[in-house]
Amino acid sequence: MGRKARYIAAFLLLATGAAGLCVINICVGSVSIPVKDIFRSVSGHMIDRTKWRILWDIRLPRTLAALILGGALALSGYLLQTFFHNPIAGPFVLGISSGAKMTVALTMVFLMGRSVRVGAAALISAAFFGAMVSMGFVLLMSYRVSNMSMLVVSGVMIGYICSAVTEFVVTFADDADIVNLHNWSRGSFSGMTWDNVAVMAGVVSAAFTAVFLLSKPLGAYQLGEAYARNLGVNIMLLRTLLVILSSVLSACIVAYAGPISFVGLAAPHLVKSLLGTARPVLMIPACFLGGSVFCLFCDLLARNMLAPSEISISAVTAVFGAPVVLWVMIKRNREKVL
Amino acid sequence: MGHDKKKQGESPVRKYYFFTEKMSVGYNRKPLIENIEIGLDKGEILTLIGPNGAGKSTVLKSIAGQLALIGGTVWLDGHSVRLMTGAELSKKMAVLLTQRLRSELMTCEDVVATGRYPYTGRFGILSKKDRIAVKEAMELVHVDDISSHDFNRVSDGQRQRVMLARAICQEPEIIVLDEPTSYLDIKHKLEFLSVLQKLQREKGLTVIMSLHELELAAKVSDRILCINGGYVDKFGRPEEIFRQGYIAKLFGISSGSFDDENADMELAAPCGEAKVFVIAGNGTGRNIYRGLQRQNIAFATGILFQNDLDYPVADALSVCCIAAESFEPVSDDLILKAKEKIDRCVSVICCRQTFGTFEAANRELYEYALQSGKLTILKTLKSEGTDRPWQK
Numbered sequence: 238m239g240r241k242a243r244y245i246a247a248f249l250l251l252a253t254g255a256a257g258l259c260v261i262n263i264c265v266g267s268v269s270i271p272v273k274d275i276f277r278s279v280s281g282h283m284i285d286r287t288k289w290r291i292l293w294d295i296r297l298p299r300t301l302a303a304l305i306l307g308g309a310l311a312l313s314g315y316l317l318q319t320f321f322h323n324p325i326a327g328p329f330v331l332g333i334s335s336g337a338k339m340t341v342a343l344t345m346v347f348l349m350g351r352s353v354r355v356g357a358a359a360l361i362s363a364a365f366f367g368a369m370v371s372m373g374f375v376l377l378m379s380y381r382v383s384n385m386s387m388l389v390v391s392g393v394m395i396g397y398i399c400s401a402v403t404e405f406v407v408t409f410a411d412d413a414d415i416v417n418l419h420n421w422s423r424g425s426f427s428g429m430t431w432d433n434v435a436v437m438a439g440v441v442s443a444a445f446t447a448v449f450l451l452s453k454p455l456g457a458y459q460l461g462e463a464y465a466r467n468l469g470v471n472i473m474l475l476r477t478l479l480v481i482l483s484s485v486l487s488a489c490i491v492a493y494a495g496p497i498s499f500v501g502l503a504a505p506h507l508v509k510s511l512l513g514t515a516r517p518v519l520m521i522p523a524c525f526l527g528g529s530v531f532c533l534f535c536d537l538l539a540r541n542m543l544a545p546s547e548i549s550i551s552a553v554t555a556v557f558g559a560p561v562v563l564w565v566m567i568k569r570n571r572e573k574v575l
Numbered sequence: 576m577g578h579d580k581k582k583q584g585e586s587p588v589r590k591y592y593f594f595t596e597k598m599s600v601g602y603n604r605k606p607l608i609e610n611i612e613i614g615l616d617k618g619e620i621l622t623l624i625g626p627n628g629a630g631k632s633t634v635l636k637s638i639a640g641q642l643a644l645i646g647g648t649v650w651l652d653g654h655s656v657r658l659m660t661g662a663e664l665s666k667k668m669a670v671l672l673t674q675r676l677r678s679e680l681m682t683c684e685d686v687v688a689t690g691r692y693p694y695t696g697r698f699g700i701l702s703k704k705d706r707i708a709v710k711e712a713m714e715l716v717h718v719d720d721i722s723s724h725d726f727n728r729v730s731d732g733q734r735q736r737v738m739l740a741r742a743i744c745q746e747p748e749i750i751v752l753d754e755p756t757s758y759l760d761i762k763h764k765l766e767f768l769s770v771l772q773k774l775q776r777e778k779g780l781t782v783i784m785s786l787h788e789l790e791l792a793a794k795v796s797d798r799i800l801c802i803n804g805g806y807v808d809k810f811g812r813p814e815e816i817f818r819q820g821y822i823a824k825l826f827g828i829s830s831g832s833f834d835d836e837n838a839d840m841e842l843a844a845p846c847g848e849a850k851v852f853v854i855a856g857n858g859t860g861r862n863i864y865r866g867l868q869r870q871n872i873a874f875a876t877g878i879l880f881q882n883d884l885d886y887p888v889a890d891a892l893s894v895c896c897i898a899a900e901s902f903e904p905v906s907d908d909l910i911l912k913a914k915e916k917i918d919r920c921v922s923v924i925c926c927r928q929t930f931g932t933f934e935a936a937n938r939e940l941y942e943y944a945l946q947s948g949k950l951t952i953l954k955t956l957k958s959e960g961t962d963r964p965w966q967k
Contacts, residue, residue: 322677450697452698452699453692453695453697453698453699456692456699457689459677460676460677460678460689461674461675461676461677463641463670463672463674464670464672464676464689466640466661467639467641467665467668467669467670468661468689468692468693468745469660469661469662469663469664469665469692469693470661471661509679509680513680514680514681515679515680515681518698518699518700572727
């Protein structure tokens with residue numbers, strides 16, 4: 238009984254948190270929009286023209302993007318942590334985000350140089366390719382180093398190499414593109430359009446469904462591969478699916494918002510502590526909501542702390558995410574001593 | 576086996592419930608042990624014994640499908656295990672490995688419930704029937720009292736029993752266990768094996784496991800497979816294995832000795848000329864022998880009947896054990912031989928307080944030693960000054 242109540246309470250908290258933050262994110266900004274205007278506009282009534290533009294063209298897509306991509310980030314982090322049996326894994330620390338960033342930057346500079354419009358499909362494919370390349374390196378390393386922290390170190394190194402290449406490419410890009418590219422390569426939710434939101438919603442919801450359907454074998458996989466195999470799980474297939482799904486999720490995020498650190502790393506741990514269980518069937522949806530809450534909150538700060546100028550979203554996520562990582566490491570260390 | 580005759584001529588695949596046909600096991604396509612043929616009837620307990628690193632775990636992992644076979648086929652109830660799907664096999668075979676099960680924020684009950692995996696639906700939600708199976712399995716191995724404890728924080732013994740409960744609620748027909756009793760204390764070792772026996776009797780569970788405790792292996796197993804680094808040395812019933820110094824050979828025991836009949840072991844005997852003669856019998860001498868061994872004092876002992884409780888220990892530890900054939904009168908020659916030994920010893924310990932009718936020979940030795948003034952009589956082991964009588 239106690240456990241069930243806790244699960245329900247946790248989900249209620251996350252859902253209301255996400256909904257509440259959505260509303261606040263839309264309301265607050267250089268031009269504030271009263272809550273009642275939002276509801277009036279959404280229900281089809283006329284409101285002030287400027288406010289309408291800000292609401293529909295800027296705030297709503299941006300908020301939805303933070304909601305969707307935040308969830309995707311947390312989910313991708315959760316998958317990677319499960320895959321490597323490593324609590325400090327995530328798309329950013331393992332260099333997967335940076336790999337995707339590199340290929341996206343290369344593609345954009347290459348195509349823009351030829352005045353070709355970069356479509357969503359090209360963007361996401363490029364990001365996916367980059368994510369898979371980084372993932373390939375990390376996998377190779379994981380066969381050679383069994384040590385948890387060494388794996389993370391190699392991921393960080395891969396990240397540095399990819400970022401260096403990206404910097405190089407951005408420096409040589411045309412002046413007009415640089416501003417955009419530079420902003421994006423630091424990670425930001427700004428400049429989202431409804432088209433963007435539609436594509437990311439499609440990709441992320443497909444990936445989410447696939448992950449959720451894998452929750453049973455994931456639960457067995459958490460016990461260790463030998464026990465999962467004995468329970469009839471096809472390990473190779475599951476591992477392949479995990480690699481692809483986490484890469485798709487990371488790629489989608491990077492393609493639209495650039496690399497965002499610490500959400501994938503920290504959100505799953507916070508959610509796990511909240512739920513008091515690691516069962517995938519609960520963790521997967523809760524993780525998604527948790528990531529959304531985390532990102533919405535951080536984006537709110539990024540936009541408004543030094544308004545009118547914006548801070549990079551990664552700066553904010555790091556401030557809240559890094560202590561979580563430290564807390565996780567201290568907690569695990571203490572448990573080993575016990 | 577009464578039905579063995581009837582089955583003669585049948586192919587072993589159909590004759591046995593579990594059969595490994597020309598099984599070769601190893602890592603990275605390099606065979607470590609080749610052509611293993613084991614046949615088991617349903618409800619038999621097979622134990623793998625052998626020195627460390629001989630390949631017991633490799634064989635078990637291969638049988639359990641954790642390691643790809645290098646060659647051959649494992650047959651289970653007439654079906655090739657390789658052709659079974661993971662889901663089919665998971666309802667027939669459970670494992671308990673030395674590798675620790677990872678658990679995060681899981682109670683013991685959660686861990687046990689993972690055994691229900693093959694029976695739950697798409698999302699692994701437990702039904703009422705599953706919950707009953709979990710509860711019953713936990714009661715069977717007496718871990719129901721710790722069901723809400725964190726699995727990572729229970730003792731090794733408890734953890735192993737929780738793992739057994741987990742395997743039980745998988746409702747397997749065959750269970751593969753790699754050194755399941757290694758971290759258990761004696762009470763829990765016995766309890767653990769008793770549960771296996773109970774399942775074997777009540778549900779016809781077939782058990783394949785490796786044990787380091789030879790004394791337990793000799794008692795619980797229907798069949799024993801002896802693996803000696805690279806090849807299967809012997810496969811047979813315990814009474815065929817535990818005989819004539821075979822175990823000492825299998826393990827290459829060079830310091831100390833293993834008594835196959837009693838599945839008991841002794842440390843290396845002190846060597847050199849015997850300094851002490853021990854008059855013993857009826858099990859009174861064993862602890863004195865071991866005490867002398869600890870002090871590294873070479874000793875002779877006698878006269879023991881070969882069926883005396885003291886005899887196996889005396890045989891293992893003494894420099895010279897004067898033994899008489901069981902149920903026969905002691906010959907004068909032996910008495911003479913014993914007296915000569917006493918003459919050459921510095922002191923004599925007598926463990927017997929009274930001598931029975933058929934111990935006349937030892938009474939004679941006692942009196943002989945008394946006259947020579949070398950005698951120490953052991954009253955009770957604990958009484959003052961006598962716990963190390965040879966130091967006098």
